Structure formats: structure tokens, C-alpha cells
Amino acid sequence: MSRGYNFSSGPAALPESVLAQARDEMLEWRGARASVMEISHRGKDFIALAEESERDLRALMSVPASHKILFLQGGATQHFAQIPMNFAAGRTADYVVTGSWGQKAAKEAKPSCTVRIAGSSEAAGFLKLPDGYAFDPSAAYVHVTTNETIGGVELHVLPSTGDVPIVADMSSNILSRPIDVSRYGIIYAGAQKNIGASGLVVMIVREDLLARCPPTLPNILNYSAHVKEGSMLNTPNTFGWYLASLVFKWLANQGGVERMGEINGAKAKVLYDYIDGSGFYSNPIDRACRSRMNVPFRLADEALDGKFLAESEAAGLLALKGHRSVGGMRASIYNAMPVEGVKALIDFMKDFAKRQG
Amino acid sequence: MSRGYNFSSGPAALPESVLAQARDEMLEWRGARASVMEISHRGKDFIALAEESERDLRALMSVPASHKILFLQGGATQHFAQIPMNFAAGRTADYVVTGSWGQKAAKEAKPSCTVRIAGSSEAAGFLKLPDGYAFDPSAAYVHVTTNETIGGVELHVLPSTGDVPIVADMSSNILSRPIDVSRYGIIYAGAQKNIGASGLVVMIVREDLLARCPPTLPNILNYSAHVKEGSMLNTPNTFGWYLASLVFKWLANQGGVERMGEINGAKAKVLYDYIDGSGFYSNPIDRACRSRMNVPFRLADEALDGKFLAESEAAGLLALKGHRSVGGMRASIYNAMPVEGVKALIDFMKDFAKRQG
Numbered sequence: 001m002s003r004g005y006n007f008s009s010g011p012a013a014l015p016e017s018v019l020a021q022a023r024d025e026m027l028e029w030r031g032a033r034a035s036v037m038e039i040s041h042r043g044k045d046f047i048a049l050a051e052e053s054e055r056d057l058r059a060l061m062s063v064p065a066s067h068k069i070l071f072l073q074g075g076a077t078q079h080f081a082q083i084p085m086n087f088a089a090g091r092t093a094d095y096v097v098t099g100s101w102g103q104k105a106a107k108e109a110k111p112s113c114t115v116r117i118a119g120s121s122e123a124a125g126f127l128k129l130p131d132g133y134a135f136d137p138s139a140a141y142v143h144v145t146t147n148e149t150i151g152g153v154e155l156h157v158l159p160s161t162g163d164v165p166i167v168a169d170m171s172s173n174i175l176s177r178p179i180d181v182s183r184y185g186i187i188y189a190g191a192q193k194n195i196g197a198s199g200l201v202v203m204i205v206r207e208d209l210l211a212r213c214p215p216t217l218p219n220i221l222n223y224s225a226h227v228k229e230g231s232m233l234n235t236p237n238t239f240g241w242y243l244a245s246l247v248f249k250w251l252a253n254q255g256g257v258e259r260m261g262e263i264n265g266a267k268a269k270v271l272y273d274y275i276d277g278s279g280f281y282s283n284p285i286d287r288a289c290r291s292r293m294n295v296p297f298r299l300a301d302e303a304l305d306g307k308f309l310a311e312s313e314a315a316g317l318l319a320l321k322g323h324r325s326v327g328g329m330r331a332s333i334y335n336a337m338p339v340e341g342v343k344a345l346i347d348f349m350k351d352f353a354k355r356q357g
Numbered sequence: 358m359s360r361g362y363n364f365s366s367g368p369a370a371l372p373e374s375v376l377a378q379a380r381d382e383m384l385e386w387r388g389a390r391a392s393v394m395e396i397s398h399r400g401k402d403f404i405a406l407a408e409e410s411e412r413d414l415r416a417l418m419s420v421p422a423s424h425k426i427l428f429l430q431g432g433a434t435q436h437f438a439q440i441p442m443n444f445a446a447g448r449t450a451d452y453v454v455t456g457s458w459g460q461k462a463a464k465e466a467k468p469s470c471t472v473r474i475a476g477s478s479e480a481a482g483f484l485k486l487p488d489g490y491a492f493d494p495s496a497a498y499v500h501v502t503t504n505e506t507i508g509g510v511e512l513h514v515l516p517s518t519g520d521v522p523i524v525a526d527m528s529s530n531i532l533s534r535p536i537d538v539s540r541y542g543i544i545y546a547g548a549q550k551n552i553g554a555s556g557l558v559v560m561i562v563r564e565d566l567l568a569r570c571p572p573t574l575p576n577i578l579n580y581s582a583h584v585k586e587g588s589m590l591n592t593p594n595t596f597g598w599y600l601a602s603l604v605f606k607w608l609a610n611q612g613g614v615e616r617m618g619e620i621n622g623a624k625a626k627v628l629y630d631y632i633d634g635s636g637f638y639s640n641p642i643d644r645a646c647r648s649r650m651n652v653p654f655r656l657a658d659e660a661l662d663g664k665f666l667a668e669s670e671a672a673g674l675l676a677l678k679g680h681r682s683v684g685g686m687r688a689s690i691y692n693a694m695p696v697e698g699v700k701a702l703i704d705f706m707k708d709f710a711k712r713q714g
């Protein structure tokens with residue numbers, strides 16, 4: 001057995017060199033004479049890691065001084081609920097819904113604010129972007145999901161929301177290309193796709209918005225309190241944070257998000273081009289919003305799905321089964337998926353199609 | 358450099374064999390051809406791990422069928438806030454406060470319920486247990502902290518609360534000896550002391566209490582929803598869960614919590630006996646509630662603290678500095694600390710005391 005090309009939608013593939021370093025340091029990290037998991041988050045060694053990782057992420061994403069960075073827990077889903085508690089309590093918030101995650105975010109917000117759907121492509125089966133947006137200029141924020149992993153829909157152009165801050169669930173495409181962070185009020189992302197392992201959430205928040213966090217909240221649910229304590233209001237997920245720090249170094253060594261954007265663009269293009277021209281596979285998403293991260297595709301005959309999955313798995317192409325709600329296949333090709341993995345997938349797809357004659 | 362004896366209060370030492378297994382499986386876990394961190398939590402491989410770990414924990418602690426087991430995130434601190442939201446909304450809850458963590462639990466509960474202090478040893482500097490308890494028979498629950506890591510106070514005898522369920526923060530002494538789980542409404546514990554790595558919380562909850570969880574809560578903050586989804590309402594901390602599963606196997610191999618209770622009792626006894634008889638070191642806690650997990654001690658002259666710490670660190674006895682709020686030293690001797698580590702500490706303490714002439 002050896003490692004396969006892993007197309008899992010998340011928890012997803014990590015760079016092999018990152019895993020190898022985590023392996024090599026598992027019993028003794030730096031000079032700690034202990035694992036990074038076994039030391040106090042308040043000791044100088046871990047504080048150094050925390051500060052360095054924040055600097056590295058700030059550099060990678062060109063995060064301006066106006067924005068704070070948090071390393072939290074709970075998965076993006078917890079923050080679906082916690083963001084409206086902090087930033088829209090008693091107010092209206094606009095939600096743009098382009099897939100399942102946007103739907104969930106809106107649902108989890110309902111106990112804490114008035115949720116207004118400012119645009120949705122649900123009626124179109126989430127196969128394209130909403131036809132337009134109707135924003136409320138008095139909304140607390142506009143929530144968007146920049147990439148929908150299940151449908152395979154990416155928001156390539158950020159809507160114009162005037163003075164209303166944009167809150168973006170960027171779980172599945174953060175760090176996949178350059179973005180202008182200053183255009184966002186809040187960016188948040190579960191780590192298990194493009195940052196590291198599950199159990200860690202990275203949040204980038206414009207400092208002036210923290211004045212909204214209600215002091216009546218329990219401290220642990222108050223983002224302002226987390227910022228004040230440098231993400232150490234309580235014990236953070238230290239191993240998750242450590243892994244993220246290794247991924248940030250890896251990204252810098254790859255050439256940063258500019259280079260990742262080029263590679264990700266090329267990986268997606270070659271796969272979509274093959275699918276579109278194959279006459280055997282198909283992708284139903286409007287080209288204007290096809291995801292560079294998650295490429296769902298169907299076979300000409302869905303009776304062949306099981307065979308495709310068994311044979312691809314045997315060929316070392318892992319986790320290609322599509323989400324049960326859309327069926328078919330899905331290739332998730334985040335930062336850690338090398339070009340060679342996409343080429344191997346296409347070679348397999350070609351061969352499989354030919355063999356069905 | 359090599360691994361030291363690690364007396365960190367948390368994140369704390371893990372069994373070396375567990376770390377070695379995690380190292381060896383880092384790039385390829387079982388037959389997954391990927392790390393355990395890189396696979397879907399909803400796939401059959403991870404589901405098997407999740408089910409096995411629950412069975413193992415249920416066996417180790419003899420958890421009765423009346424109680425459900427959850428693997429969550431957020432640290433115990435998040436659950437300080439979330440437990441009253443779920444189980445005491447609009448009601449009064451009794452809190453027993455025997456140290457800093459009990460104080461924090463009570464503080465985080467205040468936004469969600471009426472907090473009543475049913476017993477506190479704060480006036481006695483948390484050096485002993487409260488003189489008595491005044492429980493409210495109509496309280497939603499009685500919250501206790503079974504071990505206080507900072508003061509070094511352990512609740513060796515559970516108070517009688519009649520029909521009022523006991524909610525226990527067992528973060529620092531779970532799995533350290535046999536307990537009767539049926540006496541508890543809820544047991545919860547951050548994993549980073551006796552279970553595994555930070556970023557994971559284990560909760561054991563009596564099923565009938567779940568009827569209290571308000572349906573108006575966001576789903577992700579509702580324990581009933583987590584039980585319904587088998588701790589997979591969202592992506593769990595999969596690596597943390599995996600590490601916990603390895604620790605459960607290790608504990609079973611050690612002889613289970615009965616044997617750990619004997620070892621932990623012996624480790625604590627030899628250390629307290631030495632301190633009490635040394636004429637140089639002292640522990641201020643009432644013997645009726647001294648912690649078997651965290652042993653704070655002072656030197657005869659606190660001007661020697663820095664020297665003690667530098668020399669102990671150089672001798673491979675790590676992280677002995679006491680919490681800043683109480684000063685002095687603290688030896689945390691959880692399950693993963695072998696008897697040999699405590700002996701090495703005592704040998705060093707003897708030698709150090711002698712050298713101060």
C-alpha cells in the first residue's frame with residue numbers, strides 16, 4: 001500500500017511534506033523535549049509558533065493592519081451561529097445562497113437575527129449564480145459562501161454591497177488565489193480543506209466590527225474577547241494550529257497564493273476541458289461560477305458509477321464519490337492536490353470511458 | 358536532546374507509545390492510503406474508528422446505557438456557557454466552587470441562567486473544601502469541578518444532591534480512577550489532560566436530560582442535535598478523536614481505570630509524603646481534598662524558585678512552574694506520567710534541598 005491521490009472534499013489531502021514533518025516531530029518538537037501537543041499554549045515555545053503563524057498568514061494573504069486574525073474551534077458551522085450573535089444581534093442580515101452551505105449558514109443565523117435572503121439560486125438547483133442581488137443597505141452584513149463544495153459553485157466576483165460589510169465563509173477556497181482582504185468585514189474558514197486538519201477555524205475580522213459584539217454574551221462566544229486574548233481565551237487546538245503553521249510555510253515555499261492561484265486555475269481548466277470535450281462525462285454548472293476546488297461530474301450512464309468508483313479507488317484515486325445530495329462523482333482539488341494527481345485522474349477517466357466502448 | 362518527564366498541567370504529557378503510533382501512521386492510516394486527518398469523517402473507515410472509540414470509552418468507564426457519549430469541540434470553557442443554555446435556560450442552577458475553574462464555569466453560565474453558589478471555599482483561598490453545601494431542590498442541576506488544576510483540589514466525595522442532576526467538569530481527572538457514572542447527569546472533559554490533545558471535548562450525558570435542550574437554540578449549540586447526529590452534526594476534530602481512541606486502547610492495556618486509580622494514588626502518595634516530611638517543601642491544601650493529579654508545592658524560600666526551575670528543566674523535569682495566580686511549583690501527574698517520572702522528581706527535589714544546605 002502507498003498513499004493515493006486523495007480527492008476527498010474534506011477533511012482533505014494535506015501536503016505530504018507537511019505530514020512528513022509532523023511525523024518527524026511527533027515525539028520531540030523543536031527543543032521542547034515533548035510533542036507540540038504536550039506543551040502549554042501559554043509557554044514561550046507555543047506562543048512563538050502562534051505569533052509566527054499569524055505573521056505568515058498575514059503575509060500570504062496580505063491581511064491589512066485593519067484586520068485581526070483568530071484561530072478558533074467549532075468548525076465553520078459553529079460560526080454560522082456565532083457570527084450573527086456577535087455582529088447582527090437584533091438586526092437584519094442579508095444572506096446570498098448559492099448552495100447547501102449558504103443554506104445552512106442562513107438557518108443557523110435565524111435564532112439570533114432576522115435573516116433576509118438577498119439572492120438565491122435555489123430555484124435553479126444551484127447550477128448557476130443568482131440572477132441578481134437585492135441588498136438591504138441597513139443590513140448588519142451580507143453573508144456569502146465563496147465556494148460551495150457540494151454543488152461545485154464558486155463566487156468568482158464579489159458582489160458590491162456598498163457600506164455593508166461582507167462576511168465570507170471561505171472554508172473551501174481560502175488561500176487558493178489572491179484576494180483583496182480589505183473588501184471583507186469577516187473571512188472565516190474551517191481548516192480541513194486548504195489550511196490543515198479539522199477542529200480549527202481561522203477568522204479574519206475587521207477590527208471596527210468588534211465593537212458590535214454584545215457584552216451580554218458568554219465570554220467564550222464573544223469574538224471581541226477572543227481578539228483581546230490573542231485566541232487564547234481558552235486552550236486552543238494546539239496541534240491543529242501547529243499543522244496550519246506548517247501549511248503556511250509550505251504555501252510560501254510554493255510561491256504563495258499568486259502561484260497557487262495559477263496552479264489551481266490550470267488544474268481546474270484541464271479537468272473541465274477534458275470533461276466538456278469527453279462526450280462521456282459532464283458537469284452541469286454554469287461556466288461563470290464553476291468551482292476551481294470541487295469538480296462534480298457525471299458519467300454518461302449512472303449505472304456505471306459503482307464500477308467507476310471501485311476501479312478508480314483500486315487505481316489509487318481516492319474519494320471520488322459525489323455528495324449523496326447530487327450524486328455522481330466529485331474531484332476536490334484543493335491546494336495540496338498536485339497537478340500530477342489531476343493528470344492521473346484524467347488519464348484514468350479517458351481509459352475508463354474508452355473501455356465502456 | 359530526548360524526551361523529558363513532562364509535568365505540564367495541560368496540554369499535558371501523552372503516553373509515548375500513543376505518540377509513536379500516531380507518528381508511524383501519520384502518512385498512511387490503516388488501509389486508507391492517507392492520513393487519518395485526510396479522510397472523510399462520514400466514510401466507513403472513520404465511522405469505524407468513532408464507533409470503536411465510543412465502545413472503548415463506554416467499557417473503560419462502565420458508562421450505562423442510560424448515558425450517551427459525545428465527542429465535541431470548544432474546550433471545557435465553551436461548555437461552561439453551552440451547558441446552561443441547554444439544561445438550565447430560564448432556571449436556577451447551583452454551582453459548587455472549589456477553585457478557578459469552578460469560578461469560570463459559574464461566570465460563563467450567568468448569561469443563560471440564574472447562578473446560585475451552593476458552596477464555595479473562596480474565602481478560605483480554595484485551600485479546603487466548602488464547609489457545607491446548601492442545595493436548592495428546584496435547581497436545574499448542581500455543577501461541580503471534580504479537580505481544580507490550579508489550586509490542586511480534588512473532590513474525592515461527590516455531594517448528595519437528591520434528584521437534582523450533577524453536572525461535572527471532569528477535565529483534569531476523568532479516567533484517573535473508577536467512578537459511578539450513573540450518579541452523574543453530565544460529565545464533560547477537555548481532552549488535553551487525561552484523554553489526548555486539546556481541541557476535543559468528551560461529554561457523557563444522561564439521555565433523559567436531552568429533552569431540556571431548547572429547540573430555539575442554533576442547531577450547532579444544541580446537544581440533543583449532536584446526539585442525534587452521533588457527534589457528526591458538523592466535521593468533528595478527527596485527529597483529536599483518533600488520538601483519544603489510541604489513549605483509550607492504551608488505558609485498557611494498562612489495566613483500565615481500576616489499575617490507573619491504584620497507580621495514580623501511589624504516585625500522589627509518594628510525592629505528598631515526601632513534601633510533607635521534607636522540611637523544605639510544602640503543600641498548603643487540606644489533606645481531605647488534595648489532588649492526585651496536580652500537586653502544587655512551595656520551596657522554603659521563594660527566592661530559590663528560579664534556580665529550582667532552571668535546574669529541574671536542565672535535568673529533564675519539564676514544566677514545573679506553578680500557575681501565576683498561586684506561585685511556587687506544580688507537578689501535574691496525570692495518567693501518562695509514569696511512576697518513574699515521579700520518582701525522578703522526588704530524587705531531584707531531595708538533591709536540590711540538600712544542596713541549599
